[in-house]
Amino acid sequence: MTTQLKTNALSAVAKAQRPTAASRWHTLTPYLFLLPALALFAVYVIAPIFQSIWISFFEWDGIGDKTFIGLGNYAELLEDPQFWTSLWNNVLWLVFFMLAVPIGLGVALFLNQQVLGIRAVKSLFFFPFVISQVIVGVVFSWFYDPSYGLLQRFLGFFGVDPIPILASETLVTYGIIAAGLWPQIAYTMILYLTGLNNLNPDQIEAARMDGAHGWTMLWKVIIPQLRPATFIAMVVTVIGALRSFDLVATMTSGGPWGSSSVLAFFMYEQAIFSYRMGYGAAIATVLFLIMLVYIGFFLWRMLRAERG
């Protein structure tokens, strides 16, 4: 098999130029190094994607016989109010989770000063990113609790009746997004803090000489230099929004009556608890397509940036 591979590569290279044995190895080596990674990627990422898409054409409870129903699962999705609720919640997540980027920038600018003890303050701000999402969910559930939660105490101070945020179909998703923002802001803050460390002092000096300060300085000089940090911050935030599962699962399990569900949780619920693997796979495929659009955009931008 190895000889076969070698001769193939050999003949391919031979067409381009007359190679020496050494240069032949030079062309081949990178692919040999890539091979293990590519093989694992193909087996554990690419193959399951196609497997999952294939399963989405069946009705299957996970242990019995599979029945081919074509696009039946997708047709049902279109009529399932739970699907539309989940999809809409995913949109809300994408939009409001983006607040983490400007807020993270604000916190980073605020913390980017040379004061005694600022390192300790910085680490306190970074703390929520270190603890697990599940803990964040539990802490916020207590915070929102209508009978003893801190938020209700606070509202009671102003004479407002308790608001059962996690039991209200209109507020629940915003409540969970707010919980998600807490660690996410810490994350974007760290990205911006690193970015701020790498600012070009000459440019700032020059701008100052030309009379820029305050907003102009921030908007025209600092932020453009932070573009790489902004890009990464947006990428991780979009991914975080689409992956939002832990918080939904720990804080509400999609409730009340499914009104805080997102596609990832909806898929889990259908596949694991309702034993509908085909339907779950169809939801996963839709989520995959949404991500694909985003990943396509991301790759396109990256390639464009690399070409300069």
Next chain:
Amino acid sequence: MTLKKLLAATAVSTLMMTGAQAGTLVINSNQSDPAPKAAWGELIADFEAANPDIDVQVNEYDHEGYKSAIRNWLVTSPPDIVFWFAGNRMKYFVDRGLLEPVTDVWENNNMYQNFGSTRASMTVDDEQYGVPATYYQWGMYYNADIFEQYGLEEPQTWEEFIEVCETLKANGVTPITIGTKFLWTAAGWFDYLNLRTNGLDFHIDLMDGKVPYTDERVRQTFANWRELIDGGYFLENHASYSWQEAQAPLLNGDAAMYLMGNFLTPSFPEGSNYDFFQFPQIDPSVGMFEDAPTDTVHIPSRAKNKADAKRFLAYVAQADVQTQLNLGLNQLPPNAQAEAGDNKFLVQGLEMLSEADGTAQFYDRDTDPAMAKEGMKGFQEFMVNPDRLDRILENLEKVRQRVFR
């Protein structure tokens, strides 16, 4: 090629190893909470002492994780004993040929006589598929001090029940506590209201998908439920709380009653005055049916050591073993020859269940899992927004038609 050979060799040696270990009984258990774990641990130790030739190996799983994991083992490489639930949950696996019939264990151990109350829930097509180990009653647990304070008595009928709720409400006590965050507590209310309104046969037909959710009789159940909701008898913001969190108002005296299973009782503090009454009668022409969820042990059809597994099942069925086990679990022994624990909740529960006209398992054990999930969401939504009943029932009917095709 070599990889394939290697895999084959490993598979063969694994098979040989397991073959050599006959006499090992593998049990997968979901009884991982402290009290059940101790009770079962004791039972297994006694079993091993009585059967020195059998070496028991127990794998423990958390209760929720177990429910999805069991589906994987049953089709691949199952243990010799699995813990599971009677009724529809069991039938689901029986229909797919994944559980071994143990009719001979029933015949050889006089079980038809001793397990009359649970026999139906263990039977599919005249064959029995497991042994019931424990069950428990559902009903109204209430704060007897509050009842005494307002001169109330245990209500027997729906009218009396409404009156009790009304009095409590007028005195600033929340009549009924409930936490519907994880949905199933609402299903307890649906079960009882439907059993009392329409009886067990109708209830089971509904669970089996033979009756539409838009049926007039189902609407009558919801109309009774609505009476309680419109009266404002349920705890406010109940969708925010789990069943444990909803205990707090009951324990600190803000709420008076809780429809729950007997697993609630260990939470009552020492020296407190709580008591139990049967869910009141709604229609005198309908019998008194109860929810009595039964936990069971089964042998998977692909188990390796079925002979010893049957010995274990027969052991679990013994009267003295059931007495001992259920003392530890604080639940009721399904074996009629066994004795229930000596506390007032178990004594009343045993009496109630032995006089019951019939028992159901529980909503999410009696109906298909996909139906149960949607149904319980609907119950929760109804309890918060009773005006949406029509839309909720139409949605449930759509789900029923899909699930029970």
